[in-house]
Every structure is written in structure tokens, then in C-alpha cells.
Amino acid sequence: MNSTPAVLALALFAGTAQAAELPGKALYETTCLVCHGDDGKGAMPGVSDLTDARAVLAQADAVLLKRIVEGYQSPGSPMAMPPKGGNPKLTEKDVVELLRYMRATFKP
Numbered sequence: 001m002n003s004t005p006a007v008l009a010l011a012l013f014a015g016t017a018q019a020a021e022l023p024g025k026a027l028y029e030t031t032c033l034v035c036h037g038d039d040g041k042g043a044m045p046g047v048s049d050l051t052d053a054r055a056v057l058a059q060a061d062a063v064l065l066k067r068i069v070e071g072y073q074s075p076g077s078p079m080a081m082p083p084k085g086g087n088p089k090l091t092e093k094d095v096v097e098l099l100r101y102m103r104a105t106f107k108p
Contacts, residue, residue: 024101031085040106046079053108
């Protein structure tokens with residue numbers, strides 16, 4: 001991922017808009033919802049809980065953007081998130097919008 005500081009700055013801008021208005025909502029619903037659930041708590045065993053203050057969203061934006069793009073397997077989890085959540089059409093901007101939506105929606 002060749003993120004520029006401006007692109008990463010977009011991810012840091014998460015707190016100012018209503019989550020329902022963010023473009024990442026539709027992307028989350030079509031790419032992430034099946035595994036992470038509509039409440040972000042994880043829809044099946046082994047999927048990260050996005051609402052846990054000490055877990056996934058506690059990571060830095062750069063770490064999370066890289067994990068979304070490249071895929072990630074949590075230590076001890078039998079499941080791995082595929083690159084781009086299994087949606088190869090996601091652009092760098094889409095990934096940033098997803099992270100903005102998740103941060104705004106699943107704040108612990």
C-alpha cells in the first residue's frame with residue numbers, strides 16, 4: 001500500500017461525521033458485515049470484536065490500513081481475514097473510508 005500522508009490523514013478524520021453518513025457504511029455492509037456483524041462484535045467465533053477498546057481499533061491507522069489491504073490472522077484465531085476482506089475491487093480510498101466508518105461506528 002503506497003499511502004500518502006494525505007490519505008492517512010483522511011483516516012484520522014473519523015470523528016466528525018455521523019457514521020450513517022460516511023461512504024464507508026455501504027462498503028462495510030457489502031464487504032465486512034458478514035464476518036464482523038452489524039454491531040462489530042464479530043458474527044462468528046474467531047472474528048475480531050471491533051468494539052473492544054483494547055483490541056483491533058486500538059491499533060494505529062497505518063497498521064489497520066495495511067492489515068485490511070494485505071489480510072490478517074489474529075494470533076490464536078482459526079480464521080484469517082482475506083486481503084481487502086475478500087473484495088479485490090476495493091481501492092485505497094475505499095479502505096480509508098472503511099476505517100473511518102469503523103472508527104466512527106464501533107467506538108468503545
